[in-house]
Amino acid sequence: xxxxxxxxxxxxxxxxxxxxVSEAPEQPEEADSTSIETSAxxxxxxxxxxxxxxxxxxxxxxxxxxxxxxxxVAISFGDATTAVWNRTSVAWVLxxxxxxxxxxxxxxxxxxxxxxxNFSFNDEISSAxxxxxxxxxxxxxxxxxxx
Numbered sequence: 826x827x828x829x830x831x832x833x834x835x836x837x838x839x840x841x842x843x844x845x846v847s848e849a850p851e852q853p854e855e856a857d858s859t860s861i862e863t864s865a866x867x868x869x870x871x872x873x874x875x876x877x878x879x880x881x882x883x884x885x886x887x888x889x890x891x892x893x894x895x896x897x898v899a900i901s902f903g904d905a906t907t908a909v910w911n912r913t914s915v916a917w918v919l920x921x922x923x924x925x926x927x928x929x930x931x932x933x934x935x936x937x938x939x940x941x942x943n944f945s946f947n948d949e950i951s952s953a954x955x956x957x958x959x960x961x962x963x964x965x966x967x968x969x970x971x972x
Contacts, residue, residue, distance in 0.1 A: 870910050875917045875932070875953065878908040881940035893954045896923040906950040909968075910937035916956040918965060923951045930968065931961030938972040 867883045870876035879885035879902075888902045891913075897903045911917055911932040921927030930946050932938070941947045944966060961967045 867910065870912055872912050873914075874912050875955070876910045876912060877902060877906045877950070877953075879905045881907045881942065881947075883908045883910065883937075883939060890917075890953060890955075893925075893952075895925060895952050897951050897953070898923070904948045904951060907941055907947050908937075908939050909941065911935060913955070914959070916959050916961050918954045918956060918962060919946070919950045920952045920954070921946075921949050925952050925954050927951070929962065929965035931956075931965040933961065933967065933969045934959050936968045936970055936972065938968050943972070 869887045870889060874889040874891055877888045877890070886902070886905070888900055894900055897905070906919070909919070909932055911934055914934050916934065917932045919930045919932065928949070930944070938944070941949070946966070
């Protein structure tokens with residue numbers, strides 16, 4: 826009888842463990858996998874960095890800046906920007922031409938743009954200037970929030 830009780834206890838424990846395993850979370854569906862990939866791309870963008878991606882939706886080649894750059898060719902990213910996210914506490918002005926010239930887009934602190942093509946600025950950024958505060962210059966397209 827003692828062996829039967831021991832076996833019953835062992836079977837009960839194994840069944841309980843099997844129930845725990847069968848209740849494990851299911852794998853994400855295909856649609857969820859896409860959003861995970863997007864999140865993985867935005868995770869490249871650290872706090873206190875102005876982030877640039879080559880493809881819309883924060884995908885593709887990534888560059889992060891902490892200081893102004895007068896010519897994106899110098900960082901191998903000339904006219905390649907399609908998505909941006911400002912994770913700094915100051916505004917950043919993006920310029921169509923190098924040396925901070927041409928049409929301007931200003932990205933306020935915390936703002937992001939998933940597709941600059943929606944604003945006729947896709948693959949147009951040639952320089953970026955970090956501002957001293959969160960004020961954007963007049964004449965610039967201003968991005969606030971999520972765009």
